[in-house]
Each structure stands twice: as structure tokens, then as C-alpha cells.
Amino acid sequence: MATYFIGDIQGCYQELRLLLEQVSFSPDKDELWVAGDMVARGPDSYHTLKYLMSLEDSVKAVLGNHDLHLLATYAGLKKAKDKDKLQALLSAPEIENIIEWLARQPLLRKLPNEQVYMSHAGLSPQWKIKNAIECADFATKKLSDKNRNYWLSIMYGETPNNWQDVNSKEDKFRYTINALTRMRYCYKDGSLDFSCKSSPENTPNHLSPWFCQTTKQLKKAHWVFGHWAALEGDVPVENIYALDTGCVWGGELTLLRWHDKQYFRQQAIKN
Template structure:
């Protein structure tokens, strides 16, 4: 069995098939770790979502901001945005099953044997990996619990901007969500800057890329989300797999045992 991790698919189903063909991926023997944003902006969100869902136990999935956006539209009453390509999912005969499946997926996963964690946007340096996993489980319980609609109605927002252990309710859940699914630039004290989306060299004053801060543990981090990086973090410890497929870049998978990266052009 070979385990592969893949960056943001974003509805690019044909390119997904191309890159999996390149590594001779077989769900009967291999496993795919999906770093979030299965859907949206690309032409085939429904096919992409169905494919990953149908992998069953051969997929390990963390949710990205676009995956959560679909749920916020469906469950929280938010409208579709101009560039969204989600209507085919919302109108599909199996849309309830697809949404229910998404709600059962992870916010962050940790493989202690390989010593890596995977979250869509990454891991903030203010949380060591065990604390991060505990907070991920806390948010996952909200997504699977009776307050899920309330969460999605109020999910959007940039405040609070910095973690405190005494945060409660929606402010706590939104803060956890933003670290795991929207983070790019962060200050030393953990304050997020969520408006800048440029390359790592263009950090706003007082902020730096999240992976440039010293962590309290030695865990490796696999993430997606930041296409402007083109996969380059300058460190073998922080593995960016969003190489901008939906923007005409590449779709990247990585062999988790050899660290070999395989691409297909998009």
C-alpha cells in the first residue's frame, strides 16, 4: 500500500484523474490524503466530490475553506458567490448524502508514525500538535452536533484575530476555523492577517508566513490553500501542495513514504 497526499483539487476532476493515473493509484491498495478544497472554482465540483467520497476508507480528508463554504451555503443560508461552481452539487439528487459526508470529515489529522500533521491552511506555531488536534476535534464535534446550523450562519468573519484559551462559543469556533482553513500570515503572538493573499515575500508589516515561526514541536506539516507559494516554503518540514491547478498551474501529489512529488499540468 502506498499513501499519497494531494493538494487543492478545486473541482478539477479531469486533472485529478490524470495525476492519479501517473502514480497508478488504486483505491484497493493505496490511500489518498486530501489537503482540503476538493471543490469550487473548477469545472467539475460534483464529480470531484463524488470521487473522493466514493474512495471510502481509502481517503483521509481535511476540510478546506471552500468545502466549508459549500456547507455554509447549504446549511447556513449564505448565498453563492459569483465565481462559485457549486450549483451542480446543491442540485444533485445525492446532495444530502454528499453534505452529510463532508460533515464527517476532519479539520486536522496527525500521523505520529510518520510524524506529520495535515490541515488545509497549516498549523499555527502557537499550538503544539497535541493541542491543535484537541481543538480540531472540538470543532469537528460542532460540525456533527446540534449547533451546526448556528455555526455556519455565523462562521464568516475575521474577528477575533488572535487565540485566547478562554474564548467560548462562536468566537472560539471561528478562531479555530480561521487558523486551520484560512491562515497565511501570522504575527508572533498568533494574530492573524486574513486579507493578504500574496506570496510569502510580501508579508504585511508585523506579520510573517505561518511556517516561518519556530514551532514548539518537531512535527512536519502538510497543507494546501496558498497557491501563490507554488509549493515552495523553503523548508522540507512544511510541505505546500497547493500548486494552483485551478489557476492554470499544476496538481500535485506526494508519496508520503518517499516524499517524491508528482505533478500534472493544468
């Protein structure tokens, strides 16, 4: 059995299948851990989700910001954007089942029997790992219960961006969503910034990448994430793995085989 981690697929279905062919992926004996953003911007979000669902228990996904936006769009809280290329997915006859499957996916996963964690964006410097686990579980329950649409409706916003300012369940939900699916840079006190999306060599002096502030929390743990294509998979921290290499932007789709830390890549197909 092999465990594979994969970065942001974003509807790049052909590249996904070709990449899994490279490693002879078998759902009977292997697992595929998906670091969020399964949909949007790429050409075929519909078949991407259909395929991932067909893998049943061999796929272990977390939600990314684009996946959450799809839930909000389906709920009528946001308008579908042409650039997201979600028309075929939203008009699919089985869309309700797809949405329910998506809404059941957590925001954070841990590899059994190992200190290996996966989220879409990373670990807030203002959290210990136990805080991230508790908050992710809290938000996941809200997204999968009957009041999902209420929580989706209050999901958007950039405050509070400091964990010390969380004073309500709504604050906790929004901070958790932002930390686990949107975060890239943080201020020196660990509070979240949402404006800067550039690569670290162009970082303003008042900001630093989240992973440069989490060395104590992750001293004995590993963290796998996606979300940040500008990194091109390069993180100067030994136990942190960045897997978004911008396939949807013409880059590559990246797969990490965990037991030997070998990477496999599939170049984006020009359509």
C-alpha cells in the same frame, strides 16, 4: 501500500483522475490524503466529491474554507456564487448524502504511527500541536452534530484573531476555523492576519508566514497543507510541505508520495 498527499483539487476532476493514473493509484492498497478545498471555482465539483466518496476508507480528507462555505451555502446561510461553479453539485439528487459525508470530514488528520499532520491552512503559531488537535476535534464535532447550522452561522468573522482573546465556545470555534482553513500570515505575536495573500517575498515587515513562526512546535513533526497557491509549493522549512500549486488558476495539481517524498504533477487542462 503507498500514502499520497494531494493539494487543493477545487473541482478539477479531470486533472485529479489523470494525476492518480500517473501513479497507478489503487484504492485497494493505497491511501489518498486530501488537504482540503475539494470544491469550488473549478469546473466539476460534483464528480470530484462523488469520486472521493467512492474511494471510501482509502480517502482521508480535511475540510478547507471552500468546503465549509459549501456547507454554509447548502444550509441557506450563504448565497451560491456563480464563480464557485457549484450549481451541478447543489442540484444533484444525492446532495444530502454528499453534504453529510463532507460534514463528517475533520479539520486535522495525523498519519498513524508517524508525527505527520495535515490541515488545510497550517498550524497557528499560538498553538502547540496538542492545542490544534483538541480544537480541531471540538470544531469537527460541532460541524457533524444536529446543531451544525448554528455553528456555521457564527463561523464567519475575523475575531478573535488572537488565541489569548478566546473567551467562549463560539470564539474557540471561529478561531479554530480561521487558523486551520484561512490562515496565511501572522503578526509578530502570532495572531492571525487575513488581509495579505501575496507570496512571501512581498510580505509587509509587520507580518510573516505562519510556518516561519512554528519551528519549535514542529521540531520533531511534519506538516502538510494547501490553501496558499501563491507559494507555488515552495516553503523554506524542511519539514513543512505546501501542496496548493494553483491548478484551478491554470497551474498544477500536485501529489506527494510520502514514503520517498516524490512529487507528481498534472498541468491544468484548458477548458
